[in-house]
Amino acid sequence: MEQQTILAIAIFLIAYALIISEKIHRTIVAMIGGALMVILGIVSQETAIHHIDFNTLGLLIGMMIIVNITAETGLFKFVAIWAAKKAKGRPLAILLVLMLLTAVGSAFLDNVTTVLLMVPVTFSITRQLRVNPIPFLITQIIASNVGGTATLIGDPPNIMIGSAVKELTFMAFIQNLMPIALVILALLIPIFIFLFRKQIKTTPELMQSIMDLDEKELLTDKKLLTKCLTVLGLTIFGFFIHQLVHIESATVALAGAFLLLLLTGEHMLEEAFAKVEWPTIFFFIGLFILVGGLIETGVIATLAEKAVALTGGNVTSTSMLILWLSAIASAFIDNIPFVATMIPMIQDMGSMGVSNLEPLWWSLALGACLGGNGTLIGASANLIVAGMAAKEGYSLKFTTFMKYGFPIMILSVILASGYVYLRYLM
Amino acid sequence: MLAYHCNEDVAIITETVNEEDVEFRIHLLQEDPYLGRLKEIRRYFEDNDIYTDALFYIYKNHEYGAIVRKTYYTDFVLALMKHGLLRSVEWMDESAEMQH
Numbered sequence: 001m002e003q004q005t006i007l008a009i010a011i012f013l014i015a016y017a018l019i020i021s022e023k024i025h026r027t028i029v030a031m032i033g034g035a036l037m038v039i040l041g042i043v044s045q046e047t048a049i050h051h052i053d054f055n056t057l058g059l060l061i062g063m064m065i066i067v068n069i070t071a072e073t074g075l076f077k078f079v080a081i082w083a084a085k086k087a088k089g090r091p092l093a094i095l096l097v098l099m100l101l102t103a104v105g106s107a108f109l110d111n112v113t114t115v116l117l118m119v120p121v122t123f124s125i126t127r128q129l130r131v132n133p134i135p136f137l138i139t140q141i142i143a144s145n146v147g148g149t150a151t152l153i154g155d156p157p158n159i160m161i162g163s164a165v166k167e168l169t170f171m172a173f174i175q176n177l178m179p180i181a182l183v184i185l186a187l188l189i190p191i192f193i194f195l196f197r198k199q200i201k202t203t204p205e206l207m208q209s210i211m212d213l214d215e216k217e218l219l220t221d222k223k224l225l226t227k228c229l230t231v232l233g234l235t236i237f238g239f240f241i242h243q244l245v246h247i248e249s250a251t252v253a254l255a256g257a258f259l260l261l262l263l264t265g266e267h268m269l270e271e272a273f274a275k276v277e278w279p280t281i282f283f284f285i286g287l288f289i290l291v292g293g294l295i296e297t298g299v300i301a302t303l304a305e306k307a308v309a310l311t312g313g314n315v316t317s318t319s320m321l322i323l324w325l326s327a328i329a330s331a332f333i334d335n336i337p338f339v340a341t342m343i344p345m346i347q348d349m350g351s352m353g354v355s356n357l358e359p360l361w362w363s364l365a366l367g368a369c370l371g372g373n374g375t376l377i378g379a380s381a382n383l384i385v386a387g388m389a390a391k392e393g394y395s396l397k398f399t400t401f402m403k404y405g406f407p408i409m410i411l412s413v414i415l416a417s418g419y420v421y422l423r424y425l426m
Numbered sequence: 427m428l429a430y431h432c433n434e435d436v437a438i439i440t441e442t443v444n445e446e447d448v449e450f451r452i453h454l455l456q457e458d459p460y461l462g463r464l465k466e467i468r469r470y471f472e473d474n475d476i477y478t479d480a481l482f483y484i485y486k487n488h489e490y491g492a493i494v495r496k497t498y499y500t501d502f503v504l505a506l507m508k509h510g511l512l513r514s515v516e517w518m519d520e521s522a523e524m525q526h
Contacts, residue, residue: 119477120477123477123478123481124483127478127481127493128481128483130444212485212486212487213484213485214485217484218484388477391475391476391477392478393478
């Protein structure tokens with residue numbers, strides 16, 4: 001093995017271990033790892049830049065800007081309180097409607113942004129009902145990962161896969177992943193009712209206090225709301241037709257974001273940019289360069305060769321291997337670096353004789369997104385919710401979440417396996 | 427402890443002390459300019475890093491509610507004072523009875 005290859009593997013594994021250990025912020029680790037790949041000559045600066053997927057970054061930045069400006073209007077709080085009132089203030093019914101709202105929001109906005117919007121309003125409702133917010137947070141984490149599975153923009157792994165494989169359009173994700181996401185979501189409803197029915201009880205007076213709320217007062221700026229809804233609608237429509245008009249999803253999101261900034265005026269510009277999660281964006285940049293180092297030194301191609309040898313190039317075995325490996329790995333390590341590594345591996349499998357890559361891509365998306373429910377560290381959304389809860393004095397423990405999340409993850413991956421087999425492999 | 431006197435021309439403020447928090451009900455007698463000021467207080471507590479320091483609720487009968495964590499009680503009362511919803515605020519001995 002060449003010295004450059006050994007160095008690339010060492011940098012990648014050390015970075016990966018540090019990301020998992022969470023001793024140092026993952027963005028710092030990924031960026032230093034990426035910088036080392038360039039400094040040590042494993043990849044040139046030009047090649048490193050070539051490996052950065054600007055479509056993923058543009059899509060994330062564009063959506064963050066649109067959603068953060070829309071949040072200023074009070075729309076998301078309004079929807080949550082309106083839904084809580086439709087549930088007649090009953091805690092279990094509210095838990096279910098907030099879970100469904102999280103799933104829908106995750107599918108069309110992205111799951112990280114959605115939980116950032118849902119958690120504060122969840123605290124507000126649970127405090128008023130004087131019930132424990134933890135069951136609400138657990139169900140929202142799980143729903144965010146299932147809802148995010150359904151679309152190209154729903155979960156970072158899907159954004160990365162959709163960006164890397166041009167044939168997998170926004171519509172293709174909906175047609176292929178939404179049916180199974182809906183089945184899993186429908187199955188979660190009775191499971192959550194059974195699990196949490198005794199934990200979240202309140203008094204009729206407190207339920208009435210939810211009914212007495214005036215949600216319309218939460219809409220703070222109706223002119224801005226009209227602009228945001230128009231742009232959000234146009235952007236989502238743009239995602240549906242992006243392949244027909246030969247425009248990348250990032251162009252749609254960024255065009256939407258800057259159209260909204262044009263309509264709102266300059267005063268929103270700085271605030272909108274300040275609310276973009278730059279650490280996440282730079283985490284992706286570092287990660288793309290780290291994986292780029294492995295690609296350039298042939299490590300990914302060798303791993304793909306070994307995987308193909310293990311399954312004999314059989315699409316069914318390879319799909320199942322990818323689905324379960326992605327799910328189990330994503331449960332214990334962040335699914336973003338895992339998917340960043342798997343994408344070039346699957347691309348290499350195509351050149352090694354695996355004729356039909358489509359089931360492999362859907363297996364990777366399903367495994368990585370649903371696997372995120374296995375543990376508290378499985379997905380970015382999980383960590384964000386746990387962090388927000390801890391800051392407010394509510395401890396969502398690793399073991400507490402795993403007790404619910406892991407069996408649900410196994411159940412959903414079994415369903416996904418059946419779906420992939422029946423739809424693509426039979 | 428902190429004791430306060432409402433500005434009776436502006437608002438009627440009642441509070442209920444719970445185990446971990448204090449629940450305020452604010453009925454504004456003069457909406458202009460005090461509704462705007464109440465919204466400023468709400469924005470201040472919503473825009474900071476802590477979500478549950480003071481949670482605000484708007485009711486149908488134009489009453490406003492706030493559930494304030496005990497550790498943020500002083501901050502909330504001082505915010506009411508700063509925005510003219512209270513007439514006075516003073517430190518009192520723990521044993522002294524709080525006046526409204």
